[in-house]
Amino acid sequence: MAVATTQSLEELCINSIRFLAIDAVEKAKSGHPGLPMGAAPMAFVLWDRFMRFNPKNPKWFNRDRFVLSAGHGCMLQYALMYLTGYDSVTIDEIKQFRQWGSKTPGHPENFETPGVEVTTGPLGQGIANAVGLAIAEAHLAAKFNKPDLTLVDHYTYVILGDGCNMEGISGEACSLAGHLGLGKLIALYDDNHISIDGSTDIAFTEDVSKRFEAYGWHVLHVENGNTDLDAIHKAIAEAKSVTDRPSMIKITTTIGYGSPNKQNTAGVHGAALGGDEVKLTRENLGWNYEPFVVPEDALNHMRQAVERGASLEAEWNETWAQYKTKYAEEAALFERMLSGKLPENWDACLPTYKPEDKALATRKHSEICLNKIAEVLPELIGGSADLTHSNLTELECSGSFQKGSYENRNLHFGVREHAMGAICNGIALHGSGLIPYGATFLIFTDYMRNAIRLSALSHAGVIWVMTHDSVALGEDGPTHQPVETLASLRAIPQLTVLRPADGTETSGAYKVAVENAKRNRPTLIAFSRQNLPNLAGSSMAGVEKGAYAVVDCDGTPDLILIGTGSEVSLCVKAAEQLSDKKVRVVSMPSWELFEAQDAAYKESLLPKAVTKRLVVEAGVSMGWCKYMGSEGDIIAIDRFGASAPGNVCMEKFGFTVDNVVAKAKALLG
């Protein structure tokens, strides 16, 4: 223990972080020690002096949020969580770094490790999530805080690296954050000049600080992030003092700081140092402790976070108690939102339709649903990536969320689909009961696919509103016409994909989506640009089952027509022309929901015995063989679309009643 005395308490803490990372990566023979070694000082200052959190109640509402956007450095976060006393990250879990079933996976995963806020690793997602967290805080503060009682008041801190700053999604998100003036968003940029390929000189020589200034951020620079703790302290304090703009603190560090032969090289980015170098690093940093051993002084110091957190929470609870008595109505809403519950009969707001009701595009029905829901669910907040009046996603009961009007619920994301996705994930994962929705054309899910995937992986209860869902969108042509898109989204685990056929099914889709959101599950709904008739047999309950008979026959059908979305009405009309046969028409808005039904229901709807089935969907055939039956056929589009009026496209690609009837007759023989 001799050496410890030669190190200040702060050095002890910082080196404890470094060596927990070094030792964990060494034991796992896998991981990224470099970032934790270099960023340990900034992380220590942030967690020890600035962050408000409660290790014993990681979900305490008013905690500051921390996002490690450079998720590969996750041992930095695990070390901090262990040192500050989170139950989820014990020393044994750290010894199990990157092993099956551990709470210390290879990147931060909120669904595995209580206390981790969001799931990062894919670069740039974290900083964009953080913008979402800051939007959620700003909105809730504007909504619930009172002149005499502040209920919502926390910062969102991010550590990001060069990789995050190279990704387009971070540029999109930070441009929007600057526009919105999110003053409680503070980004610490670990400027270490090294990415996996080596020095950033080979590909990344832009002036990052100037770019953030162009975005409207408050920008600071700490020149020596390795040892100048006071400079880091001053910078964060200054960042907190500027409340009308987000702050970016560029902190220049040395990746792998302390490793005599590997610091400042890509070699320390994604690989263990190796036994000899670990030994040299211990000598170099005067660290005589055994692997995974943390000096008592350091642990005692950092574990003060437990007491500090408890008193912070107690303080807030006091405010909350007063708030409940003085502002009962707002308190009731706040409490319900935090509980994840929905109001009784909330879904009574969702309209159903009769065939005589006006034919509308399902995107129009979506607009009606969103506005009905917005009235009963104040937690609904969202918008479009600059297609508000095409996606039809504006909430009439509210204004535009802008600097100075954070209480509003219409988010204008700009043409920034990928950031929109990650921001919606951040709003959902804020954990305050907000239900975010994000909208664009279905084809442009390609621009935000990783964010949609992460909503499913990280249990973010987002509603993805995707319009213009087939070649029927028409003249914009193949660059805008989705054909493979539905299939590619159905392939994502834990994502519920819905394609409603009419107004009633749209209501059913939103019932599923809102209830999913409250269970922390994302839902993607595909809507038509063109008008669709309201079907006599459509039902919300049917939608909840994923597939159901929208037209049925007596006894076992000779033929089953299966359609989704805009193609269901084609099948219904075709069935009328096949009245001499026993034909069932199955509307199948969601594969995932249907697969979740019991075997009996599935067999009753699609009996194995009925092998003559015709699937009709204006997209690729991929995956449909599962439901087609051994003697089945499909009308699909296994090619790219074309620029022409929507009705012409549908006709040219075979989506006509006549063609459905012809194909059906061919099957019936």
Added chain:
Amino acid sequence: MAVATTQSLEELCINSIRFLAIDAVEKAKSGHPGLPMGAAPMAFVLWDRFMRFNPKNPKWFNRDRFVLSAGHGCMLQYALMYLTGYDSVTIDEIKQFRQWGSKTPGHPENFETPGVEVTTGPLGQGIANAVGLAIAEAHLAAKFNKPDLTLVDHYTYVILGDGCNMEGISGEACSLAGHLGLGKLIALYDDNHISIDGSTDIAFTEDVSKRFEAYGWHVLHVENGNTDLDAIHKAIAEAKSVTDRPSMIKITTTIGYGSPNKQNTAGVHGAALGGDEVKLTRENLGWNYEPFVVPEDALNHMRQAVERGASLEAEWNETWAQYKTKYAEEAALFERMLSGKLPENWDACLPTYKPEDKALATRKHSEICLNKIAEVLPELIGGSADLTHSNLTELECSGSFQKGSYENRNLHFGVREHAMGAICNGIALHGSGLIPYGATFLIFTDYMRNAIRLSALSHAGVIWVMTHDSVALGEDGPTHQPVETLASLRAIPQLTVLRPADGTETSGAYKVAVENAKRNRPTLIAFSRQNLPNLAGSSMAGVEKGAYAVVDCDGTPDLILIGTGSEVSLCVKAAEQLSDKKVRVVSMPSWELFEAQDAAYKESLLPKAVTKRLVVEAGVSMGWCKYMGSEGDIIAIDRFGASAPGNVCMEKFGFTVDNVVAKAKALLG
């Protein structure tokens, strides 16, 4: 015709552009008249005074390249092409704007309209394509130009809008372009303050010029882009004079210029003006011509492009003739590259392997192939999005493509997957025979999906090199482990997806990929991180068929095992343990190639009679039902992965010989 005389020749030309766009959109009742109306002056100056092209030979090699990144304004380009005399865009085609089968689709499509260089519309793609075009020009110039003879020498011009500048992909591409100092890339930013949602004030208030300065660009501003032609002229001239940096000219315009009631509103962005407003606009701009009528003076003036282009080409042909005599060897290569041909027996460079050869990861075999190919094909150029030493994509025979070393063939894209994708498309669509490849982890195709899609749609002969292709990558965990990714890529039309099983199959995959590239078709190859044994039965010829028997039996099999990539060797080992049964093992590296085989081959490999089939692939099961057979089964991963050593993951998810044998026996009963 009176009014015409009151307009200068330039005004006549500019208004001709405007009204061709207005009239075409009006007739189609669909399209975007706003941008063509506002950007007509800059486009006129560019095409009339600066651009070097030949309307009668749109593919003339040394033409300047023009990209309309704001592709929704395509009538601007069609008008320019008609006025300057391209055969592809006649006045009748303009009257057929956005109609089925016309040469004037809703967005610029290079595969539909000769003279259009790339396919744009999805915002931000065009500017990134342009970076690729500029990289191609810089590389070829460094490679072929001689002190006394300049063979390659052209500019790449782009018109982009606010939407393009909001997209992350444009930030990625422009940051890299600034780093590389691509001095012959000139971007004209149509700064009209309007996007679909309305004023950019609601979501986009950053300082774009300052951001481009931060990227290292030469930035200029034309304050009145509506009428100040001299300022536009001076700016472009100045941009051309700065050769060590790309130039961005911000040109402030009024969207829908000339429309009294709709200019400077979102109303003119994506909809026809309407009969009355068209009338008012004609009056306002003093335009007495009937719809689609262009004043002779204007047409005569702009059609001078035909003569100018012919003489430019003749000049260049003269240089080319001298070049051929003085530099026969380089000329031969240049000629072969332009011809799209491959050298005789080029594929002799691709190695094949025996079981006794060392087991390597297919990503390692990929590295070997890339380096062998690079030696025989000087047109191979590419790199990775900051994962060079994980993807193993470095060409040892060349250096890094950097400012001052453009002759090199290793591109360092930085952590910019989406830009990498669009840049590779641009390099391919430069039309000079270059074969670009772009690499990242398979999972991060999610970051660049739209660019991959556009490579397929727009016939860009790119090779997509995707490593770490399953949960077997291990510790990085579910954020990095692809499960649905292969399925989502197989869904894309016109894209060939391959997943080789060993060294020989990797060579087969590259044979397909290189030959596809020369036929302007993209290929995506998925490679393993982990080592795989070399199989006795694997063959390059088999890969070219998409699927083949890597192990076979006498007569009709009792069971067919179907695997891809790393799972094929599992199937082979399982077959050995099932020696008492007649078992065929099918390696199926590519669905698309197999589907392209004749019915006889398909039936012989997968006889309908053999209904007992077991598919083994470490990804989602989606789509495999097509090959499973009515009594088949599958070992797949229909969930997200987990962080653990790769071999542990594979075992936990059931990818063991024992499990394959057990499932097979269950099928055999």
